[in-house]
Amino acid sequence: MRIFNSYTNKIEEFETIHPNKVNMYVCGPTVYNYIHIGNARPVVFFDTVKRFLEKKGYEVKFASNFTDVDDKIIQKAMEEKEDELKISQKYIDAFLKDLSDLNCKIDYIQPKVTEYMDYIIKFIKELIDKGYAYNVDGDVYFRVDKVKDYGKLSNQNIDDLIAGSRIDINPKKESPLDFTLWKKTTVGINFESPFSLGRPGWHTECVSMIDDIFNEKIDIHGGGVDLQFPHHENEIAQSQALHCHTLAKYWMHNGRLSFKNEKMSKSLGNVVLVKDVTEKMPLRYFLLSTHYRAPLNYDDESFAMYVKEWQKLQTAVKSLFLKLELDHKLNEEIEIVSKDILAEVDKFNTAMEDDFNTANAITSVQTMIKSINQSLRKNTDANYLNQQLKAIKYMMEVLGLDAKLDRLTEADRILYDDWQKARNSKNFQLADELRSKLVERGII
RNA sequence: GGACCCUUAGCCAAGCGGUAAGGCACGGGACUGCAACUCCCCCACCGCCGGUUCAAAUCCGGCAGGGUCCUCCA
Numbered sequence: 266m267r268i269f270n271s272y273t274n275k276i277e278e279f280e281t282i283h284p285n286k287v288n289m290y291v292c293g294p295t296v297y298n299y300i301h302i303g304n305a306r307p308v309v310f311f312d313t314v315k316r317f318l319e320k321k322g323y324e325v326k327f328a329s330n331f332t333d334v335d336d337k338i339i340q341k342a343m344e345e346k347e348d349e350l351k352i353s354q355k356y357i358d359a360f361l362k363d364l365s366d367l368n369c370k371i372d373y374i375q376p377k378v379t380e381y382m383d384y385i386i387k388f389i390k391e392l393i394d395k396g397y398a399y400n401v402d403g404d405v406y407f408r409v410d411k412v413k414d415y416g417k418l419s420n421q422n423i424d425d426l427i428a429g430s431r432i433d434i435n436p437k438k439e440s441p442l443d444f445t446l447w448k449k450t451t452v453g454i455n456f457e458s459p460f461s462l463g464r465p466g467w468h469t470e471c472v473s474m475i476d477d478i479f480n481e482k483i484d485i486h487g488g489g490v491d492l493q494f495p496h497h498e499n500e501i502a503q504s505q506a507l508h509c510h511t512l513a514k515y516w517m518h519n520g521r522l523s524f525k526n527e528k529m530s531k532s533l534g535n536v537v538l539v540k541d542v543t544e545k546m547p548l549r550y551f552l553l554s555t556h557y558r559a560p561l562n563y564d565d566e567s568f569a570m571y572v573k574e575w576q577k578l579q580t581a582v583k584s585l586f587l588k589l590e591l592d593h594k595l596n597e598e599i600e601i602v603s604k605d606i607l608a609e610v611d612k613f614n615t616a617m618e619d620d621f622n623t624a625n626a627i628t629s630v631q632t633m634i635k636s637i638n639q640s641l642r643k644n645t646d647a648n649y650l651n652q653q654l655k656a657i658k659y660m661m662e663v664l665g666l667d668a669k670l671d672r673l674t675e676a677d678r679i680l681y682d683d684w685q686k687a688r689n690s691k692n693f694q695l696a697d698e699l700r701s702k703l704v705e706r707g708i709i
Numbered sequence: 710g711g712a713c714c715c716u717u718a719g720c721c722a723a724g725c726g727g728u729a730a731g732g733c734a735c736g737g738g739a740c741u742g743c744a745a746c747u748c749c750c751c752c753a754c755c756g757c758c759g760g761u762u763c764a765a766a767u768c769c770g771g772c773a774g775g776g777u778c779c780u781c782c783a
Contacts, residue, residue, distance in 0.1 A: 292783075304783050337781085419778075421712060426779065467781095489783035521777075530782070554732090555722070560715080560776075567721055570733045577732095580746060616723095624723060628731045638747055642740090693742055700744090709746095 266321075266618040268485075269558060271493065271516040272418050272501075276620060281484050282514060287323045289315070289485035290475050290513070292492055293375070295332040296356035297341045300363055301536045302548065302563060303522035303529045309552045309665070310519050310621075311487045312369040317617050317663050328374035328478050330471060331357050334464050339453030349454045350379070363539040367549050368665045376474045378465065379454075385465045386458045388473040388507075389446045397506035401437040403449030403461025407468075409442040412502045418516060419494035444468055444499050468499035472512065475500075486513030493518055519557045525564045537563065546666055547575040553623040553664055574631075575666075581634045582661070582668045584641055585654050587708065590673045591681065594647035601652045609633055610656050617663065626664065633657045669707065677708055 266279040281287055291311045294300055300308075311329075318325050333353035342349040357377075364371050378385070389405055392398035398407050409415050409423070416422055426442060435441070445466035447458060455462050465473075475483060482504075488497065497516065504512035521528075524535045542548050551571040555561045589595040601607055609629050616625035637653050661668060673681075684699035703709045 294783075295781095300783085307783055419712090421779065424711095426711090491778080491783060494778065495780090519783080521783075523776085526775080528777090528782090551721095559722095562721090567733090570721060574732065577746090584746080622723085625730080628723075631731060635748095642748060688742080691742070697743080704745095 288483040291329040292488040293329040297337040385473040405447035406443040472500040487517040490518040547572040599651040
């Protein structure tokens, strides 16, 4: 398996640090609002990565944080005259709901900044003790020029960064590039620390959590490209300072999502929230339709295409499942031995192993769909149909696409029989009534 | 000002030196009680110009257009 490593800027053979074990971390949301579909891209993508690694037999330890201490949350809390923790909890719940709707597994480790305060403080203290951080009147900054290779991940050199720096000059900092580890403040939620009453800086949160949860260099660190600089660069700097390593062996960054070729942002007023998109599976399908590193553009016209494709996919899988059920021939334990099906599954896996090329993997899904429809037209034997079902289910599980295949109840079978009888006796009015019942129950 | 990326049919999108995957739409057939679904066929010389090569969408150079990062942003 090959993965593009943003740190080295190369496609590399994937080798885990420990045999058969993958430790991975993805930067999670700052919970001050509902997430939009751009936020959903890394979530869905890395969920897919995890699914595939697990299918390959890796034991995956996956963590993704909730930033529940942040200026934006404080601001929101003041606006809504609500307690900050309530605000963040509200949006954590909403986030998890969106994830479930997008069929993302939510059983991963979910650290919150508020629950990690002791550890974060200890982490900052250690940086100060080792001379990598300094305290100025209660504010603590990280000394960037003490770390060599700063800028390697985002491929920028320090001199250019300083020259192009548009950050307002902060006289407390030794260098404009130094970033905040601890901010002295009494506004909003704050915590006691040896430095001052205040709260931690964003860049130190993830790295502290990783340090505690994994206790060593991890295999994969993921997030959106926009986090590459400065967030991930700063995480690496802190890790270099304390542990002399780059925090993660493979750094993975997904490309941005735009809306009608414009940046999706609140200021442009073109934000599409996940909760407002009713077609959740098509959304997931859409998010995986382009290679994760490429930019992805959302507009209603192209999204409609994916809605349609999803329906086609779902129809085929449901029909196949239904046929086997009605014939009492469903066999989920079957082994795939048919050469053409094996070849397609193989092609699918090859695409996924090639830096998670979901776009090409989806091609295999479509090929399977076509061949399923073909065999449903013919009188294909149940053995082959069961193998096809097994193959398509495997692919859909990896991609996290759920067609909701429920076993038929006795009542369902009777309903279906009655429908067929009505049709055969040309009682079309009754047939149509029964058909709409079947559709309603999601059977056909 | 610095760093970097993209441009493939009407639309979405693979490919990454060996002669254009796939999907949607369109058109032509078939199936069909009506709907829907489905099947078969058809559908591109890869932004423009030049270079390297036996061979280029794929490498190099120039031009045009679009975008990203350097600042909170997934």
